[in-house]
Amino acid sequence: MTKQILVTNDDGVLSPGLLTLVQEMQKLGNVTILAPDRNWSGGGHVKTLDRALRVREFRLEDGSQAFASDGAPSDCVALALLGYFKEKFDLVVSGINFGANLGHDVTYSGTVTAAMEAAIAGLPSVAVSLEVPEGHIGPMDFSASGYAARVAAQNVLAHGLPAETLLNVNIPFLKKEEIKGFRVTRQGLRVYHSRLDERIDPRGRPYYWIGGDAPTGVPEPGTDVGSLSEGYISVTPLQLDLTDYRALSNVSTWEWAAKA
C-alpha cells in the first residue's frame, strides 16, 4: 500500500531544504506538506494552546501543493496528526535543516522537536539536518542530504522504529561523492561559545544580545559530531525518556524527609 508521508521543517515552507526533502520523499510514497510560514530556528518543543492557528495553502517551486501554518514545527505536526488532513500518516520527516543538529542542539531544535512530536503521537519520524559552515551564504547543495533522507526514511518504512524513537540524521558539508557513508551514532557533545553583548539603544537604554561564536563539537568517535568530522552521515536514534538512570540509586540515598 502506498505510504503516507508528512513533511515539515523548521526553516519555513519556502526553504529549498524542504523542497529537496519533498522530492526525495515523493519517490517513497504520497507526500503531504505542512510547515511553518516562517523560520523557527532555536524555537524548541512548542505546544501552542493559548491561541488559534491558521493554515494557508501554498505551492512549492516545483508546483507541489503545500500548507503553511503560523505555528511552530511541532504545532504543524500536531495539526496534521490531529486531523487537519484526512490522511493517516506512516512516517513524519522533518528538514532538511540549514545547519546541523548535534549534541544538545536536539533539545532546542525545531527540526528535531517536530520529529519528537510525531514520536510522542506514536509515529516513526526522521529529522534531517545539513551541516553549514559559519558564514556560508549559499547556494546550498542538498543532493547528499536528500539522498541521506531517502535512505533513512526507506529504512524506517521497511523496519519500523521502537515506540517513541526517532532518527536524527546529520549530513556533513561535503559533495555527495566525497561522503564516506553512514554511521549509526550516539549523541555527542557541543561546546557553546555564547557571549552576552550589552548594547545601548538610541534612547540610552541597555539591551542584550546572546552572541558569541558558533558552537563547536567534541569530535569523539562513535558520536554524531565525530562522524560528521570524519566525513560520514550520522544517524542517531533518539528517545524521550530523559531519566538519568545512573543517578537514580545515588539520589535515592540522599536524605529525603519522610514526611513533608
Added chain:
Amino acid sequence: MTKQILVTNDDGVLSPGLLTLVQEMQKLGNVTILAPDRNWSGGGHVKTLDRALRVREFRLEDGSQAFASDGAPSDCVALALLGYFKEKFDLVVSGINFGANLGHDVTYSGTVTAAMEAAIAGLPSVAVSLEVPEGHIGPMDFSASGYAARVAAQNVLAHGLPAETLLNVNIPFLKKEEIKGFRVTRQGLRVYHSRLDERIDPRGRPYYWIGGDAPTGVPEPGTDVGSLSEGYISVTPLQLDLTDYRALSNVSTWEWAAKA
C-alpha cells in the same frame, strides 16, 4: 561560603509560585531573580538569537528585588549565566510551576527547559512544579511545594549532581500534612488527549485550535506520575543524552549504503 542561587520560572515574574520559591531559597543562600515578564507555558527549550532581549527591574510582593526579561525561561538562565549579573551561581532553581511537568511534558516545559539550560552550562539545577487539577482557579497553596523545593535544593547543594543532570520535582495537589513523603522516580508516561477544533472566524475563514481534555498520566509505580497519584512528592533526575542506546545495535544492522 554563602551559596548564590538563581531563581527563574515559566509563569512570569509576578507568579505567586515564584515568590514562594524565592522565600524558600533565601533560607539557603543569596537569591537572584531573573524571570520572564509573561507566561511562557508550553514554550519549549528556546534560544533567542535573532533579536535582542530587554531586562527590567521589578519588586516582588515582599519587596525582593527581581529582574524580568522579554525572553523565554531558558533565555533568562542564559542571560544570568553569561554575565548579566556579577554573581557566579551555585544552583539554578526554576518554578514553582502552576501545573505538574510529568512524562513527556519535560520536553515542552519552560520550567524544565530552564533547568536544562543551566545543566548544559554546567550548573546543577532543579525544576519544581505543583500539580493543579483541571479547572482549579486558586488560591494556590504553595506550602508543600515550597518545602519540597527547599529539601531538593538543600540536597543538591550538599551532594552536587553529576554533570548535565537536573532534578525534576513534582508535588501532588495535597495539603502539606497529607503528603506521604518523597520518592525518587523515573520519568513516566502521559497520555495526551489533544483534539483539533476547527472554527470559523467572522470573515468566514477557518482557524484551528489544539484543544481537548487535559493529559492524564499512566500511574505506574516507580514513576513521577505514579508517585503523585499515591500522594508522594516525585524527584526525577533527568539527563540530556537522548540516544536510544537500546536501538543502536538494531539500527546499525539496517542497510546503510556504503557510499553516498
